[in-house]
Amino acid sequence: MIRDYFRVLTVDLSTGRGRIEEIDGRTACAGGSGLAALLFSKTGLFDRTWDDPGQPLIFAIGPLTGYFPLMSKVVCAFKSPYHDQYAESHGGGRAALSLRFADLDALVITGKARRPSCLVVGSRTLEVKDVHYLWGKSVQRTGRILRRMVGGSGHRSILRIGPAGENLSAMACINVDTYRHFGRLGGGGVMGAKNLKAIVIVGDGSFDLPAGKEYSPLFQKIYGQVTETSMMDKYHNLGTPINVAVLNGIQALPCRNLQATSDPAIDGITGETFAERTLLRNTACAGCPVGCIHLGFVREKFGEPHEYLYRQVTYDHEPIFAMGAMLGVLDASQVLILLEIAEKMGLDVMSAGVALAWATEAFEKGLLSEEETLTPLKFGDAGAYGLAVKHLGEGANDFYRLLAQGTLKAAAKYGGTDFACVLGQEMGGYATGEVFFVSQALGLRHSHLDAGGYSYDQKQKGKDVAQAVEFLVQDEKARVLLTSMVSCLFAREVYKETVLADCLNAVGYRDLAQNTGDLARRIQKMRWQIRLKTGFDPGSVQIPERFKQVVTWKGPLDTEYLDSLQKAYTQQIREMGKSDESGS
Amino acid sequence: MKMLSTPRMERCIGCHSCSLACARLVHKRLSWDTAGIRIRSTGGLSTGFEAKPCLACDPAPCAAACPTGAYSQRKDGGVVVKKKLCIRCGACSRACPVDAIYLDPSGEPFVCIHCGRCVEFCPHDCLEMVEAPAPRAVDADRREARP
Numbered sequence: 001m002i003r004d005y006f007r008v009l010t011v012d013l014s015t016g017r018g019r020i021e022e023i024d025g026r027t028a029c030a031g032g033s034g035l036a037a038l039l040f041s042k043t044g045l046f047d048r049t050w051d052d053p054g055q056p057l058i059f060a061i062g063p064l065t066g067y068f069p070l071m072s073k074v075v076c077a078f079k080s081p082y083h084d085q086y087a088e089s090h091g092g093g094r095a096a097l098s099l100r101f102a103d104l105d106a107l108v109i110t111g112k113a114r115r116p117s118c119l120v121v122g123s124r125t126l127e128v129k130d131v132h133y134l135w136g137k138s139v140q141r142t143g144r145i146l147r148r149m150v151g152g153s154g155h156r157s158i159l160r161i162g163p164a165g166e167n168l169s170a171m172a173c174i175n176v177d178t179y180r181h182f183g184r185l186g187g188g189g190v191m192g193a194k195n196l197k198a199i200v201i202v203g204d205g206s207f208d209l210p211a212g213k214e215y216s217p218l219f220q221k222i223y224g225q226v227t228e229t230s231m232m233d234k235y236h237n238l239g240t241p242i243n244v245a246v247l248n249g250i251q252a253l254p255c256r257n258l259q260a261t262s263d264p265a266i267d268g269i270t271g272e273t274f275a276e277r278t279l280l281r282n283t284a285c286a287g288c289p290v291g292c293i294h295l296g297f298v299r300e301k302f303g304e305p306h307e308y309l310y311r312q313v314t315y316d317h318e319p320i321f322a323m324g325a326m327l328g329v330l331d332a333s334q335v336l337i338l339l340e341i342a343e344k345m346g347l348d349v350m351s352a353g354v355a356l357a358w359a360t361e362a363f364e365k366g367l368l369s370e371e372e373t374l375t376p377l378k379f380g381d382a383g384a385y386g387l388a389v390k391h392l393g394e395g396a397n398d399f400y401r402l403l404a405q406g407t408l409k410a411a412a413k414y415g416g417t418d419f420a421c422v423l424g425q426e427m428g429g430y431a432t433g434e435v436f437f438v439s440q441a442l443g444l445r446h447s448h449l450d451a452g453g454y455s456y457d458q459k460q461k462g463k464d465v466a467q468a469v470e471f472l473v474q475d476e477k478a479r480v481l482l483t484s485m486v487s488c489l490f491a492r493e494v495y496k497e498t499v500l501a502d503c504l505n506a507v508g509y510r511d512l513a514q515n516t517g518d519l520a521r522r523i524q525k526m527r528w529q530i531r532l533k534t535g536f537d538p539g540s541v542q543i544p545e546r547f548k549q550v551v552t553w554k555g556p557l558d559t560e561y562l563d564s565l566q567k568a569y570t571q572q573i574r575e576m577g578k579s580d581e582s583g584s
Numbered sequence: 585m586k587m588l589s590t591p592r593m594e595r596c597i598g599c600h601s602c603s604l605a606c607a608r609l610v611h612k613r614l615s616w617d618t619a620g621i622r623i624r625s626t627g628g629l630s631t632g633f634e635a636k637p638c639l640a641c642d643p644a645p646c647a648a649a650c651p652t653g654a655y656s657q658r659k660d661g662g663v664v665v666k667k668k669l670c671i672r673c674g675a676c677s678r679a680c681p682v683d684a685i686y687l688d689p690s691g692e693p694f695v696c697i698h699c700g701r702c703v704e705f706c707p708h709d710c711l712e713m714v715e716a717p718a719p720r721a722v723d724a725d726r727r728e729a730r731p
Contacts, residue, residue, distance in 0.1 A: 066614060069601075097600070097616065124689070154624025154633075155616055206615030206688065209608060216608060223601075227707050281632070284599040286616070289707040291597035 001207050002063075002508045006035055006105040009126070010043075011119060013194055014053065014111035016128040018121075027511045031062030032486035033088060034523035035106055036077035037530055040086060043108060046533055050079040051168065051193040053112035059099065062486040063509050064500075065287075066100035067210070068219060069226050070491040072287040074099060074182075075483060081186035081193075082170040082406055082425055085534040088445050088527070089187050090483065092285035093177030094203070098157035101203030113195040120150055122202030134197050138162050138344040139175045142198060152202040160198035161188040162346025164393040168192050169404035171351040171392070171426075175343070179283060179293050179314040183348040184447060185425060214506040222503075225494055227289050235292035235490050236282065240317035241271030243429070244325070250458070250553040252432045255325045256379045257357035258421050258546050261431045268330040269320055278332050280312055285488070292490060298336045313340045318448070321429030322353025326421075327360065328379030341386055345393025354426035355407045356388050362416040372399035372414070418545035432457035434558060435468050437547050438565040442538050442573060443476070444527055449489055451475040463561045469568045473576075480527065481520035525576050532577035538570040585660040586713040587640040587698045588621070595708040596633040598623060605705035611694065618688055620696030621711075638662055638684045638696035640716060646695070649679035655695075660716035662698050 001007070004026050011018035029038045036058050043056040058077040065071050074095045080087035099107065103123045113128060116135040120127045129149075134142050139162040146158050157177055165172035165188030172188025173181040182188075191197070209215060226232050234242060244266065247253035251261040267273060278296035285293070298311045313336040323342065324335040342349045360377040362368045370376055374396060375387045395401040403410040407426055411417040421427045423437055424446025430436050432454045439453030440446055448454060451472045460468070478497070479489060485503075487495050495503070497516050504513035512519060543562065550557045606619035616622065621637045640661030647655045647663045654669035655676050663676075672691030686694045700713040 066604075100614075101616065154622065204617065204689075206607065206613050206618045209612050209614055219608065223705065282597050284597040286598065286600045287604065289597075289599045289601045289705070291599065291707065293597075 001103055002210055004511075006031070007103060008039065008106045008108060009104050009121060010108040010110065011121070011126065011128070012111040013109060013113040013117060013119070013128060013196060016113075018126045026063070026509075028519075028522060029526070030484040030512055030519055030523065031065070031105060032060055032073075032075045032484040033480055033527060034484040034519075035060040035062070036075045036088060037523065037526045039106055039108055040077050040530055041526070043110065044079060044086070044530070044534075050081050050084050050190065053194070054110055055079050055190070057109040057187070057190050057194065057196075058106060059095070060106040060486070061096050061099045061104075062484055063512060064485040064487070064503050064507065065096050067215075067507050068503055069223050070288045070290065070488045070494070071485060072096045072285040073483070073486045073488050075486055076174065076182040076187050078187055078190045079534060080170070081168060081189040083185075083536075085536050086527075086530045087185040087187075089174075089182040089184050090486075091174065091176045091180050091182040092288075092488065093180035094155075094157040094286040095159065095176050095180075095201060096486065097286040098155070098201035098203035101155065101205045102201055103205045107199075107201070109194065109196065109199075112193065116195050116197045118146065118198040118200060119196060120200045120202065122152070122156075123205030125202055125204075131197050135166060136163060139346045140178070140344060143175070143178055146198055146200060150200045150202070152204060155204060156200055156202045158198060158200050160346075161191045161196075162344060162393065164346045164404065165189055165192040166197075167393075167395040167401070167404070169347070169393070169395065170406055171348050171355065171404050172346055173348040175346060179295070180285065181348070183350065184445065188346050210507040212506065212508070214502075218502060218506045222494065222499070223289065226491065231493055232290045232490065236290050238271035238275055239292055239294045241274050241294070241315060241320055243271070243317040244320055245270040245272065247430065247432075248325075252430060252458075252552050253325055254321060254421065254427065254429060254431045256328045257326060257361045257419060258427070258431060258550065259361070261550060261552055263325060263328075263330065265330045266325070269324040269332050269335055271317070274315055274320070274332050278315075278336060288488060290490070296332070296336050298333045298340075300337075311336065311340050313343065315339060318429050319349045319353075322350045322426075323385070325429075326353050326357040327385055329382045329385065330380070331382070334382035338382060338385055338389060341389045342393070345390060347389065347393050350428065351426040352389055352392055354421050355392065355403050355410075356385060358407045358411065358416060358420050359388070359403065361419055362411075362414060365416065367415045368399070372397070374400075420544050421546060422544060423547070424541065430454040431550050431552060433550075433552055433554060434562040434565055435472070437543055437562060438569055439472055441541050441543050442566070442569050444531055449479070451479065463558065465561070465564045465568050468565055469572055472569060473572055477520045477524045480524045481516060484520075484523050528573060528577035529579060532574075538573045541566070541570075585658070585698070585716060586700065587661055587716050588637055588696055588700060588702070589712050589714045590621075590635045590637055590710060591712055592708070592710045593635055594632060596623065596635070596710050597708060598625070598633045599707065601705040601707065602635070602702040602711060606696075606702045609701045610697070610699060617686055618692075618694045619686070620694060621702050622686060635710075636682070636684055638698070639682055640698060641681075642716075645679040645681060646676035646685060649675040651675060658698070663695060665695065665697055667692075
């Protein structure tokens with residue numbers, strides 16, 4: 001629906017009631033990342049902790065959601081259990097189109113339900129259901145039961161948490177429609193703190209097409225680009241796991257808790273191996289014809305003589321890095337089994353894998369004993385990791401409960417800070433060098449996707465600090481524009497700024513289209529202002545020693561360059577986060 | 585006349601591009617509901633997807649049920665729709681044996697008119713326009729084979 005304001009549903013779980021508000025700010029904030037920041041600035045409790053019942057959990061879509069291909073993501077914003085600061089996490093599945101067709105630009109959830117609950121919203125629905133019987137259930141089982149309880153099959157999105165979220169883990173994700181996630185920074189813990197087991201968004205509305213003749217031909221043109229050219233081949237074909245062999249080949253794949261940057265036995269978990277041995281089929285987020293979601297299968301024998309079961313598990317580069325290379329598990333089927341356990345628990349697989357890699361090295365060094373880990377941890381021992389992932393999700397003892405709050409928190413107690421692979425949060429799957437490490441360590445989401453530092457490391461040979469920092473700032477700005485629309489970042493080569501302006505014009509957002517550069521800059525600044533106001537001090541970020549020992553195809557990491565980058569980017573972030581003249 | 589068929593749904597990735605194209609190009613709507621083809625999972629996303637298209641009945645129960653002539657029999661199967669004649673009674677939807685007619689909240693029915701506009705938007709070639717099968721012999725004329 002094209003409108004010059006935001007239509008936002010705010011639900012208070014403590015009363016079970018909601019209200020629809022029309023909120024100004026479309027031209028200044030667009031939607032997605034910008035809208036989430038606007039709503040957090042209005043409803044976030046800056047001086048209270050993340051688990052205060054009054055804190056908002058925000059889901060926002062953008063002005064192009066559903067109108068063009070790959071405009072298929074949702075921005076989730078909250079005060080994070082991981083660092084008690086403002087956080088964004090992005091997810092796909094059917095959530096974006098479901099919100100669009102529920103006629104909501106954003107859903108804001110406040111309060112804490114008295115009993116474990118499921119929130120159901122739609123264009124003509126608002127209900128808070130008591131689902132105490134789902135508490136403790138896995139992500140998959142919860143999804144299966146909810147599918148029977150709520151109508152709208154095919155045109156609804158089911159967001160839910162597993163035991164990790166219920167246990168307030170800072171590594172708990174929000175699962176979206178089985179195969180997608182709001183993965184990072186503990187959104188699942190926020191739902192757990194609200195006694196909110198699940199959210200079902202029923203997309204049961206529809207709208208007139210934009211007036212004017214530009215829309216359908218422009219849709220057709222973009223649709224042709226994403227389906228008939230090679231622009232998106234990488235994502236559909238082998239998918240992001242193509243990176244595993246590439247990074248391994250240039251000594252930039254974090255292996256065994258980043259003790260190495262390549263592994264001679266990597267063939268067992270490359271994208272090619274996953275495709276040849278495990279790929280069952282591809283699937284897609286609603287509104288995206290690319291189909292980048294790769295589903296692998298594992299056949300397991302559970303009894304004699306011929307008793308088998310099979311599992312379907314989604315895989316990508318990051319999960320394979322975290323539960324494979326980082327743990328020394330170099331068999332595709334074993335990786336899928338570990339991923340499935342993490343999925344059941346509702347854990348962010350990246351954080352969980354990297355945390356357990358640290359725990360393994362700490363165990364080897366004698367900083368941890370079996371009293372803490374409950375099972376002896378050893379790189380490559382997939383069986384032990386299966387148990388450990390479960391312990392982490394369930395919070396089996398004091399050690400796992402602390403580890404679930406972040407690797408550095410556990411390292412502060414048990415030792416091993418120097419080899420904790422944490423860059424703001426547990427690292428992404430790129431050991432490409434200085435720019436990436438600084439990008440993730442200081443990035444607003446501490447995500448490998450905040451800016452293309454991994455790409456800069458691979459393409460640029462020089463060590464010009466100013467140039468690198470300018471790249472990070474400008475690339476973040478370009479990505480913020482995309483995540484305010486809300487586009488999948490895989491479409492960033494398609495949706496250049498001029499194309500986005502054309503799209504905005506075609507659907508009737510002519511004011512937004514006029515100056516996308518200023519819009520992006522403003523939203524980028526807004527997000528940093530909020531992040532800093534919730535306590536982030538970029539100057540206090542420590543990049544652990546392990547990163548400084550990394551050797552890539554370029555040779556040993558240049559610590560002077562790293563330090564200079566960190567200082568310069570810190571200064572830029574402080575500049576961006578300064579309050580403007582209006583005092584916002 | 586040709587009809588829309590869905591012969592390769594096992595390839596479907598659930599992108600809903602077909603539904604969105606039908607709504608956009610045929611019905612001038614932004615929707616995944618107000619379309620002649622709609623996609624749902626076959627029991628959770630782990631089991632793949634199915635389409636809910638019109639199967640081009642001949643005779644079409646929906647046309648027979650329509651009290652105003654808004655739906656009339658299409659040659660070789662399916663219906664010809666004249667929206668101006670529709671009184672939103674929903675009889676067509678109730679009569680459809682395969683739940684292929686969507687009623688929007690105002691009661692307006694949406695059904696596939698076998699125009700094929702959706703086909704080119706399927707990235708996995710799940711859909712195809714095919715000639716309607718030859719009419720079957722009338723039962724009375726059929727000779728029963730006996731052992």
